[in-house]
Amino acid sequence: MSLTGMQLEVTRNAEGIDKAIATLTERFGDRCQTSMSLREQHGHTTSWLPNQPPDAVVFAHSTEEVSEIVKLCAELRVPIIPFGSGSSLEGHLNAPGGGISLDLSQMNEVVAVHPEDLDCVVQPGVTRKQLNAYLRDTGLFFPIDPGADATIGGMTATRASGTNAVLYGTMKDMVLALTVVMPDGTIVKTGSRAKKSSAGYDLTRLMVGSEGTLGVITEITLKLKGIPEAISGGIASFDSIADCCNTVIEAVQYGIPIARIELLDTLTVKSVNAYSKLDLPESPLLLVEFHGSDAGVREQAERFGEIAAENSLKKFEWATDPEERNKLWAARHDAYWAGLGLAPERTGLSTDVCVPISRLADCVTATHDDIEENGLIGPIVGHVGDGNFHVLVLTDLNDPEDIAKSEAFVERLNYRAIEMGGTCTGEHGVGQGKMKYLPKEHGAGVAVMAAVKRSLDPLNIMNPGKIVALDAE
Amino acid sequence: MSLTGMQLEVTRNAEGIDKAIATLTERFGDRCQTSMSLREQHGHTTSWLPNQPPDAVVFAHSTEEVSEIVKLCAELRVPIIPFGSGSSLEGHLNAPGGGISLDLSQMNEVVAVHPEDLDCVVQPGVTRKQLNAYLRDTGLFFPIDPGADATIGGMTATRASGTNAVLYGTMKDMVLALTVVMPDGTIVKTGSRAKKSSAGYDLTRLMVGSEGTLGVITEITLKLKGIPEAISGGIASFDSIADCCNTVIEAVQYGIPIARIELLDTLTVKSVNAYSKLDLPESPLLLVEFHGSDAGVREQAERFGEIAAENSLKKFEWATDPEERNKLWAARHDAYWAGLGLAPERTGLSTDVCVPISRLADCVTATHDDIEENGLIGPIVGHVGDGNFHVLVLTDLNDPEDIAKSEAFVERLNYRAIEMGGTCTGEHGVGQGKMKYLPKEHGAGVAVMAAVKRSLDPLNIMNPGKIVALDAE
Numbered sequence A, B: 001m002s003l004t005g006m007q008l009e010v011t012r013n014a015e016g017i018d019k020a021i022a023t024l025t026e027r028f029g030d031r032c033q034t035s036m037s038l039r040e041q042h043g044h045t046t047s048w049l050p051n052q053p054p055d056a057v058v059f060a061h062s063t064e065e066v067s068e069i070v071k072l073c074a075e076l077r078v079p080i081i082p083f084g085s086g087s088s089l090e091g092h093l094n095a096p097g098g099g100i101s102l103d104l105s106q107m108n109e110v111v112a113v114h115p116e117d118l119d120c121v122v123q124p125g126v127t128r129k130q131l132n133a134y135l136r137d138t139g140l141f142f143p144i145d146p147g148a149d150a151t152i153g154g155m156t157a158t159r160a161s162g163t164n165a166v167l168y169g170t171m172k173d174m175v176l177a178l179t180v181v182m183p184d185g186t187i188v189k190t191g192s193r194a195k196k197s198s199a200g201y202d203l204t205r206l207m208v209g210s211e212g213t214l215g216v217i218t219e220i221t222l223k224l225k226g227i228p229e230a231i232s233g234g235i236a237s238f239d240s241i242a243d244c245c246n247t248v249i250e251a252v253q254y255g256i257p258i259a260r261i262e263l264l265d266t267l268t269v270k271s272v273n274a275y276s277k278l279d280l281p282e283s284p285l286l287l288v289e290f291h292g293s294d295a296g297v298r299e300q301a302e303r304f305g306e307i308a309a310e311n312s313l314k315k316f317e318w319a320t321d322p323e324e325r326n327k328l329w330a331a332r333h334d335a336y337w338a339g340l341g342l343a344p345e346r347t348g349l350s351t352d353v354c355v356p357i358s359r360l361a362d363c364v365t366a367t368h369d370d371i372e373e374n375g376l377i378g379p380i381v382g383h384v385g386d387g388n389f390h391v392l393v394l395t396d397l398n399d400p401e402d403i404a405k406s407e408a409f410v411e412r413l414n415y416r417a418i419e420m421g422g423t424c425t426g427e428h429g430v431g432q433g434k435m436k437y438l439p440k441e442h443g444a445g446v447a448v449m450a451a452v453k454r455s456l457d458p459l460n461i462m463n464p465g466k467i468v469a470l471d472a473e
Helices: A014-031 A036-042 A063-076 A128-138 A152-157 A203-207 A241-254 A266-276 A294-309 A322-333 A335-340 A357-373 A400-419 A435-442 A445-456 B014-031 B036-042 B063-076 B128-138 B152-157 B203-207 B241-254 B266-276 B294-310 B322-333 B335-340 B357-373 B400-419 B435-442 B445-456
Strands: A056-059 A080-083 A100-103 A110-114 A119-122 A175-181 A187-189 A216-223 A230-238 A258-264 A285-292 A313-318 A347-354 A380-383 A388-395 B056-059 B080-083 B100-103 B110-114 B119-122 B175-181 B187-189 B216-223 B230-238 B258-264 B285-292 B313-318 B347-354 B380-383 B388-395
Touching (some): A014 A056, A014 A100, A036 A056, A036 A100, A063 A080, A063 A100, A063 A175, A063 A187, A063 A216, A119 A128, A152 A216, A175 A203, A187 B445, A203 B203, A203 B445, A230 A241, A230 A294, A230 A322, A241 A258, A241 A285, A241 A294, A241 A357, A266 A322, A266 A335, A266 A380, A285 A294, A285 A322, A294 A313, A294 B294, A322 A335, A335 A347, A335 A388, A347 A400, A357 A380, A357 A388, A388 A400, A435 A445, A445 B187, A445 B203, A445 B445, B014 B056, B014 B063, B014 B100, B036 B100, B063 B100, B063 B175, B063 B187, B080 B216, B110 B128, B128 B152, B152 B216, B175 B203, B230 B241, B230 B294, B230 B322, B241 B258, B241 B285, B258 B322, B266 B322, B266 B335, B266 B380, B285 B294, B285 B322, B294 B313, B322 B335, B347 B400, B357 B380, B357 B388, B357 B400, B388 B400, B400 B435, B435 B445
Parallel strands (some): A056 A100, A080 A100, B056 B100
Antiparallel strands (some): A110 A119, A119 A216, A230 A285, A258 A380, A347 A388, B110 B119, B119 B216, B175 B187, B175 B216, B230 B313, B258 B285, B258 B380, B380 B388
């Protein structure tokens, strides 16, 4: 099995690691753990990439503790891999050179909510479900929803988005400011609670999506949104993926402020029906939702229905009942597990790309054909309002040929998206899995990223071997 | 007159500059100019800060030419100051160490419009009015409106926003991707036309707002918006600034998607009445606009009216007629000139800050009191939906005491905003004028900015002496 093409080597500093563990154990007692089961759980578990466990897991309780740990690791040149809930998909959490997994899940307090400013301040271990439960009585909510109950710290570090992004944006749009422990242990606040600022370089956006390679995020100031007065939505079935995509394109062009619009291809619908015990019509469908006032969502839904009808709509079912709607969205969120259920003996290689919406039908259709022609099993789901879609390539990890076939498909998919003016990842991030596509997408920009990385983390201790690999130069 | 406290010294490389001008003259002929009038016009003209002219002005026509010029200047260690329309306000364009003003105004082509993707690609010299005139037949528009007919390149470089930001965001939200000539002449594309991406560090947002200190922006991919089906708006007069601010806070909290909401204090209203020949009621007022469907804007306007009524609204006048509405907004845009008209013998020191909206009434009221107590003339206008407001401090530049008084006021204003959890500039940028406030606002973050600057521009040739001053370390 040769999956390591995507995993770059990072030189292992065994002596420094031993010293760090000794000091951390003395300092943090039970909060520094070295059991193999915990270490493996903190290497990468939700990815098909081989697990590379860290040497120890340390549970931090404050920004100051994080700073202390980072300073120690900087002194000893020991890698630090920040860890939230472990739900990232591209090998972000692997420890190719060993080192310390810095688990932030116990820093899980909502520090402040400012309803009048529509913002809040949270520690990085707060999960999005926890935050929304906390906010329930305020009439506000945090809209970014990547499916998994990820931590806000992890979502910030990976620039997460998900189903709601078409209306509410991604983490880059929802983060106002951060507290970051830099690779030398310095504590930096990247911004204020002001809604906008032009006071210097945008350190907030530099850190959002930096995947723990430029510092450790220890506090996040987030924008919040008012819970919409009315939500309506439904399921629109079509004969073809192209009809689905064209409906989305026209609706977006028309300016309908859709909150969520998800594409499920026929294979996904079948898997979801089986997994979630539903009886959705087994053809490509759009799951759509509108947020607004009563009159607003009615108006949006009517216009959407008209556009769908012009694109050979087969069937449109309203889900006005919140319970029914929640069931549908739960099924959408379970599409990953439903997909795995199509071939339980195989492993899911989850990959995502994003293209300009005008190229969406082309890209999804070409990808669908590619899957069929190559005899792969690969259900497709997509946040199509953004031009972002996912393929879950079911791969037999015991069969080198099958692995090679899946890898070749993923490569074609990524290059196809980039050639269509898109990106090799809309929301999963780079981690280890997408590093090899960055030169094609960013060209000379990769060297700029490396220069930034080198300037802020000259010792290359922050999540080394991810995004840009300084060791490999 | 001692205004240079804000203008840091940059070492002058006379020999390099002479060589650069000789080479550029040979290469570009008439497109390399050294007349003093043109040089002074390319130093800073719209700011109260003393003009520091560059040694020559070169008009570039392509990304490749920009790269060639930058490479030459890098070789000779000559400063480059990118120039668009010259409408920035904080001394961004001054040449404290001399050097070359790189005028991009002749790179003014709209390269492509993609209506189906709601985006376009423009050269940096395209102005926002030019772009909107070009887009007129597409049903789309570019919503960022800082008042001046700035170039898109300049707006990107300074992270501009303006009246529409409350609904449409700022340049950071509207820029999808950039072509940038880096300080070594390398040409980098920072992103793609995909709506979202998590493919590595956000170089786009790093460049937006970098004010020409990290590279020269030579092409911009912008999001566009559909021209709203309906626009409605009006003028709401109140007894006090606090009532205005509270109305804004409640409307934002309620989730009314206001497109623009501007505060004019009594002095501004008086100046605008005189300058634009209007008869607005001479008390604090809000100028408000809603964008949406016919039903949507009606609903928004009604709710806004109810909220205003609960905050001691004096008078609400609808401006349904587009001509009347345009006249009002033209008057708002002319507030700067109207303000200058209050004391024509004085010079306007235009400054802006931004605070969390919950602190807006406090901050504006305290600032208003500060102005009165210190016998200053300082009309206040604000993009209050974002918590952002401006003061035009009318200063007698022939009177050192008056200058000192104005400078002390601006300093108090900036520290007041920062202490209220805000920022020293919501949209004007740092340039030379706001550099001294960055340490208070960003603390250790200033060193991070300097590290980024040093890594990308190690020779410190890109607009030196702005944002972070490497010479001064």
